[in-house]
Amino acid sequence: MTRSVARRAASVAAVLVAVGAFSAPAMSFDPGNTECIAPANAGGGWDFTCRQVGKALYDLKIVPGPVQVTNLAGGGGGVAYAEVVNKRNDDNDLIVAASSATSTRLAQGAFPGNTMDQVRWVGAVGSDYGVIAVAADSDINTLPELMDRIKADPSSIAVAGGSAVGGWDHLKVLIAAKAAGIDDVRKIKYVAFEGGGEAVTQLLGGHVQAFSGDISEAKGFADSGDIKILAVLSSDRLPGEFSDYPTAKEQGIDAVGANWRGFYAPAGMSDDAYQFWVDAISKVYGSDEWKKIMADNGLMPLDLSGDAFQAFVADQVANTQALSKEIGLIK
Amino acid sequence: MDAINSLLDGFAVALTLQNLGLAVIGCFLGTIIGALPGLGPANGVAILIPLAFTLGLPATPALILLTSVYYGAMYGGRISSILLNIPGDEPALMTTLDGYPMARKGQAGEALALSGIASFVGAFIATIGLVFLAPLLVKVALLFGPAEYFALYTLAFATLGGVASRNQAKAAIAAAIGLGIAMIGVDHQTGVPRFTFNDVYLYDGIHFLVAIVGLFAISEVFLFLEHRGEGEAGAGRLTLGRVTAPLRMIRQTIGAMLRSTVLGFIAGVLPGAGASLGSFISYTFEKRLSDKDNTFGKGDPRGVAAPEAGNNAAAGGALVPMLALGVPGSGTTAVLLAMLLTLNVTPGPLLFQSNPDVVWGLIAALFLANVMLLLINIPMVSLFVRVLLVPPRFLMPTVAMISFVGIYGISGSSFDLIVMIAFGVLGYLLRKLDVPLVPIILGVLLGNEMEKNLRRALTISDGDWSILWSSPLAIGLWTFAIVGFLAPLIVGRYLRPKIADEELGEGADPD
Numbered sequence: 039m040t041r042s043v044a045r046r047a048a049s050v051a052a053v054l055v056a057v058g059a060f061s062a063p064a065m066s067f068d069p070g071n072t073e074c075i076a077p078a079n080a081g082g083g084w085d086f087t088c089r090q091v092g093k094a095l096y097d098l099k100i101v102p103g104p105v106q107v108t109n110l111a112g113g114g115g116g117v118a119y120a121e122v123v124n125k126r127n128d129d130n131d132l133i134v135a136a137s138s139a140t141s142t143r144l145a146q147g148a149f150p151g152n153t154m155d156q157v158r159w160v161g162a163v164g165s166d167y168g169v170i171a172v173a174a175d176s177d178i179n180t181l182p183e184l185m186d187r188i189k190a191d192p193s194s195i196a197v198a199g200g201s202a203v204g205g206w207d208h209l210k211v212l213i214a215a216k217a218a219g220i221d222d223v224r225k226i227k228y229v230a231f232e233g234g235g236e237a238v239t240q241l242l243g244g245h246v247q248a249f250s251g252d253i254s255e256a257k258g259f260a261d262s263g264d265i266k267i268l269a270v271l272s273s274d275r276l277p278g279e280f281s282d283y284p285t286a287k288e289q290g291i292d293a294v295g296a297n298w299r300g301f302y303a304p305a306g307m308s309d310d311a312y313q314f315w316v317d318a319i320s321k322v323y324g325s326d327e328w329k330k331i332m333a334d335n336g337l338m339p340l341d342l343s344g345d346a347f348q349a350f351v352a353d354q355v356a357n358t359q360a361l362s363k364e365i366g367l368i369k
Numbered sequence: 370m371d372a373i374n375s376l377l378d379g380f381a382v383a384l385t386l387q388n389l390g391l392a393v394i395g396c397f398l399g400t401i402i403g404a405l406p407g408l409g410p411a412n413g414v415a416i417l418i419p420l421a422f423t424l425g426l427p428a429t430p431a432l433i434l435l436t437s438v439y440y441g442a443m444y445g446g447r448i449s450s451i452l453l454n455i456p457g458d459e460p461a462l463m464t465t466l467d468g469y470p471m472a473r474k475g476q477a478g479e480a481l482a483l484s485g486i487a488s489f490v491g492a493f494i495a496t497i498g499l500v501f502l503a504p505l506l507v508k509v510a511l512l513f514g515p516a517e518y519f520a521l522y523t524l525a526f527a528t529l530g531g532v533a534s535r536n537q538a539k540a541a542i543a544a545a546i547g548l549g550i551a552m553i554g555v556d557h558q559t560g561v562p563r564f565t566f567n568d569v570y571l572y573d574g575i576h577f578l579v580a581i582v583g584l585f586a587i588s589e590v591f592l593f594l595e596h597r598g599e600g601e602a603g604a605g606r607l608t609l610g611r612v613t614a615p616l617r618m619i620r621q622t623i624g625a626m627l628r629s630t631v632l633g634f635i636a637g638v639l640p641g642a643g644a645s646l647g648s649f650i651s652y653t654f655e656k657r658l659s660d661k662d663n664t665f666g667k668g669d670p671r672g673v674a675a676p677e678a679g680n681n682a683a684a685g686g687a688l689v690p691m692l693a694l695g696v697p698g699s700g701t702t703a704v705l706l707a708m709l710l711t712l713n714v715t716p717g718p719l720l721f722q723s724n725p726d727v728v729w730g731l732i733a734a735l736f737l738a739n740v741m742l743l744l745i746n747i748p749m750v751s752l753f754v755r756v757l758l759v760p761p762r763f764l765m766p767t768v769a770m771i772s773f774v775g776i777y778g779i780s781g782s783s784f785d786l787i788v789m790i791a792f793g794v795l796g797y798l799l800r801k802l803d804v805p806l807v808p809i810i811l812g813v814l815l816g817n818e819m820e821k822n823l824r825r826a827l828t829i830s831d832g833d834w835s836i837l838w839s840s841p842l843a844i845g846l847w848t849f850a851i852v853g854f855l856a857p858l859i860v861g862r863y864l865r866p867k868i869a870d871e872e873l874g875e876g877a878d879p880d
Contacts, residue, residue, distance in 0.1 A: 116569035120569055202558070203557070229828050
């Protein structure tokens with residue numbers, strides 16, 4: 039309690055100083071004790087984003103002290119979202135880790151009473167692209183072949199994924215199917231498992247016919263020859279050792295599914311503070327240190343910050359909403 | 370033998386002074402974390418990941434530290450189960466059934482020592498299994514599709530009656546409460562929230578640790594408050610007894626340990642099943658097999674040895690899919706997996722080829738951690754049993770404090786604390802009504818998985834129920850489930866007069 043009061047007092051003081059200093063340059067916000075909320079338990083993707091970016095921010099001397107990482111789990115990120123909107127709305131020193139899962143849930147109203155415009159979207163630090171794969175011994179070799187099978191007999195192909203129905207792994211299949219000209223996407227059989235790993239195991243065991251996940255989950259199994267990656271859902275071929283995998287687009291199916299990782303900040307944050315965080319995340323994204331972290335963890339480039347990122351998220355929310363209505367998940 | 374050579378290389382990696390030191394620290398911290406109600410192996414490992422990073426440890430030493438914590442926590446969970454009737458973590462739930470009655474009979478030291486040995490046997494044999502059977506077992510795990518998982522969980526439910534033998538109806542009610550609790554949250558197969566009252570805190574459902582700590586620890590505090598520390602004929606006046614397990618007891622239970630090790634290991638290998646199912650199946654199987662005098666649940670040493678061997682074997686088993694497939698078999702291995710990723714080691718089918726030093730160093734570390742845990746745990750028994758000498762008026766507030774800190778530590782949410790207290794009240798009332806608490810937790814743990822897999826199977830088959838018995842494996846599991854359910858009904862006919870007699874004698878026992 040006292041700490042947050044102190045922090046608020048400090049930020050009020052910072053704003054007063056900023057207002058007082060007319061001659062100060064555009065960047066007139068000085069970060070205090072910065073904090074990054076990871077809306078999940080330690081060990082997950084959001085926790086990773088907070089810790090790695092926090093470390094980079096401190097190493098690059100963008101913030102004066104180490105970034106404190108707070109794990110605030112619950113409601114698939116909804117607990118943290120509500121906390122930021124309701125209690126921390128004017129905190130200048132706070133950013134929160136987010137990903138496609140956040141925007142998907144916002145679009146579907148899975149954070150009760152919250153919408154995407156209740157926070158400010160800061161920027162992305164990379165993306166994990168979607169893949170659609172089949173077992174190595176499957177007679178299906180390309181994405182159009184798979185889609186033709188589904189078109190002919192939707193019940194013959196069960197697609198496994200690591201997220202709940204309506205979640206990101208499910209939506210990726212639907213995006214691809216729509217792009218392939220399948221009109222009634224409700225007929226597509228999607229089976230939800232706990233995480234991509236379990237879903238791949240089911241594919242290897244022959245219990246399902248296809249897999250929808252992220253490239254980082256699928257890479258190891260493709261390298262070992264257990265699965266065939268039919269398509270990567272990116273607009274261009276991915277760099278480096280990922281360049282062997284064909285995109286959906288080059289197979290005539292214009293579908294892109296990027297699981298971005300990035301940050302949002304409280305809506306009541308001052309414009310100076312917001313600009314500071316936009317610049318800070320851009321600087322981290324552009325650094326060599328971050329490039330190495332991305333390469334090590336299978337993260338692909340996605341350079342969006344400030345207004346561009348805000349528009350990107352808004353676009354994703356709108357698309358997800360339309361798709362979710364179509365499958366009857368929301369009204 | 371290829372595996373043996375690789376393992377020796379692994380020992381060469383693991384046996385440095387620094388690594389041994391880390392293993393000792395890990396084992397010790399793990400035992401303490403496991404013993405504290407609420408903090409289980411998954412939290413223990415997650416809490417210590419930052420420590421490994423701060424120390425700037427490379428992959429192998431970091432893994433040695435964290436797996437020592439993992440195995441340590443699996444050992445430690447039994448301590449509060451036996452001494453306080455409060456499971457230290459969810460796999461230790463079954464140990465309360467016979468461990469606590471043993472402690473009340475003045476055999477706390479023996480129970481602790483015996484369970485330590487059982488843990489060692491389970492974990493040690495499972496680690497050997499990990500070395501030699503990993504590639505083979507992965508093929509078995511792949512046979513399990515949603516239909517087979519559903520049959521497996523049905524098998525577990527069919528034998529549930531074995532847990533509480535005194536009043537089957539109350540056990541069934543308790544299991545039904547557990548199933549109801551499991552329904553709360555966003556339904557995975559449709560994305561629709563159920564029983565959440567539009568409250569975002571309920572979207573993820575009720576965390577079973579919150580339920581366990583509430584039902585067991587907090588209700589214990591309420592019971593204590595009711596008696597105001599007086600009427601409790603309990604803890605303070607317990608005799609400590611001896612602090613080693615007599616050879617006779619080990620000989621009597623060795624069969625139970627070995628059988629449970631096999632069952633626990635198999636349960637651990639299956640992704641998603643894990644240690645709780647391992648200890649549960651071990652206990653009920655052992656009870657079915659060897660409870661001829663109806664002593665299980667009243668302090669039978671075999672009822673302590675079986676679940677402990679089972680859950681520690683499952684901990685080893687859970688590493689099989691993690692190392693061989695990159696798929697976590699339990700919550701803890703999921704955390705370990707995330708740790709590997711951040712250390713730039715990509716888990717997956719190629720891990721054995723691409724990072725043999727890490728894998729074999731890890732396996733060697735598991736052997737070390739096991740021996741070390743046995744050495745730490747047996748002498749520490751005499752220390753642990755002194756907990757019983759602490760007067761309840763000091764012990765109970767401590768239990769309450771640890772529960773609150775432990776639960777808050779999981780999610781950082783005060784909502785969970787309120788839920789925990791609600792479960793405490795529920796637990797208090799149910800104890801007053803003589804309803805067993807263990808089936809509630811099993812209902813939560815197993816019911817969730819059972820429902821998910823049934824619905825997955827039916828999605829795959831387009832609603833055709835015959836998918837549930839369409840493979841030889843599924844048919845085998847169904848057969849066991851039916852036999853497991855019917856056999857006691859038929860055999861019980863002959864035993865009934867005897868059980869009825871004993872029931873009369875123990876109406877006063879709260880659970």
